[in-house]
Amino acid sequence: MQSPALALEVRALRKTFGTVVAVDALDLQVRSGECFGLLGPNGAGKTTTIEICEGLQEPDSGDVIVLGRHWASDERALRERLGVQLQETQFSEKVTVEETIALFRSFFRSGPAVEEIIGLVQLEEKRGARVGTLSGGQKQRLSVACALAGDPELLFLDEPTTGLDPQSRRQLWDLVERLRASGRTIVLTTHYMEEAERLCDRVAIVDQGRVIAIDTPRALIRSLGAEQVVEVEVSEGIAATPGLFDGTQGVLSARLDGPLWTLQVSAAHEAVPAVLHRVEEAGLSLTELRTHTPTLEDVFVSLTGRHLREQ
């Protein structure tokens, strides 16, 4: 079967729960073979969106076309071709890794051997261990393994690394990169901007049920126009001087958040001395100064005025 150019197309999707609008006029196009990310804070509507795409929730309105087919008419055929990992599945604790994967494998008409799946997710040593004894990272890899049981063309991963320690997260990233390299389409959700930047070919930034930006991570970051981001913390109390950095050389935009100023600058070597001068001029004292290259987090902040994760 010829894969269509678009693995997933979502048009004007809307879903409400009572008075809560979880997804609001959302559009997406995911190309075959790409790794596509839905990046947004908690409650943005990522899970609702992805579960509608997986045929697990009914939208109030809008169209979803998955691998060129509709859920209403082709549910069974679609299920054979999709791999799904849910945000919060807990597998049976008394059953072993191998038995769990074999169970999921049996649901699909074709797919890799159980051995191969275990090897791919690197759970060889835990093959005979009961699920209840696995670490968080191992459980998450088991969850991906079950999603791979039917050798899916399109793989949905909902927050695959949430709650994992840094090492487990990196292991999972490696796994996703290998899956991406094998040519299957991946749609993943995350609220970690590093994850979206590292794994995704394209990212849709989602906030309050809407896509507010969609592009490659690089293009999104480039759209800020800033070369560097400078964070300046000045002595508290008198920090909230509005317009403190207006017109400072090299500063493109400035945002005050508590005692912390976040400045997007064009050239750090020019902007930093000017910023220091400005602080001194205003009779304030500097308590902290940091610079970093812009990230998707900065894109989100500049689009919404809020951070991805509330610290």
Place this chain on the structure above:
Amino acid sequence: MSAPGSREGPGIGWNPRPGESESPLIQLTRTRFREFLREPEAVFWTFVFPLLLASGLGLAFRSRPNDVAKVGVLSTAPAASLVRDALAGDSSLTVVMLDDTSATTALRIGTVALVVVALDSQRVEYRLDRARTEARTARFLVDDALQRARGRANPVAVTEALVSERGSRYIDFVLPGLLAMNLMGSGMWGIGFSIVDARRKKLLKRFVATPMRRYHYLASFLLMRLGLMVIEVSVISAFGRFAFGVPMRGSVVAFAVACLLGALVFGSLGLLVASRARTIEAASGLMNLIMLPMWVASGVFFSAGNFPDAVQPFIQALPLTAVVDSVRGIMIQGLGWAALAPEFAIIAAWLVLSFGIALRFFRWR
């Protein structure tokens, strides 16, 4: 679907192969057994508990053919030794000598069934609580022994031919009841809890996201119940047979059919209870609501006939009553198919009804 190996890439060199995996129904059923057998508590409640209960009841209510009544003789009474000698010759009586206070205490706490006060050589007084069966029995035995010792002749000659028929003891009554009750308990708890737990853990939703056939999932629970039913029923009835000699008078095939229907009907009721519930608490509340009346009314421990006529139609329509009556009827009375038909019809009706409703309203997400 893509040809084998068409999407090979770095790190993934696998070849999707159709049809090499086991049938999903077999895999699901094996998972059910694993989940059950690896849960020691579940194994205990299903297999060990009914045996303990049967042993306890069997021992407490065992028939005592050589029953001995224990009676006291007031040692301070004038003709005490006369009475003691008269009673000592009777093998169905054990006699103890008691002073005034210990006689009162012994009567009150039941260590003796009756106290004999020998007022003089011509008159005796019996102290007893007429509400107690063993006291009334002891009174007859003592009186008979005393009157005979003083020369009373029986006008009618009597001989006894002792019978102790298997099938008429309490253990014969209660063991089929326990068997049926066990089918109900393990069917409802076993299925209900597993399903609600899977729903709570979003495992049901995860299954629905695969091409798994939904009826395979539900059928795997009924298959597990059938497999466990064979073990439960064998263990309990073998125990009854070898430990207490509980008979199996009817056909083994009819017995197997009754147990099969019982396992299925309570499995379906378990599915029904689990079909909507999201929490274990909600499910167990509902299960107690359904099971408690049947424990009391369905004739597990005492005959359902004790309840007033007005409620009999309802009691007879309960699934546990139907299973208890048919299992007991086959084992103890040796009932045949024709006699069992009404019970089997009731069970089948419950089975179809509860499975149908469960399937219709099952919450998969």
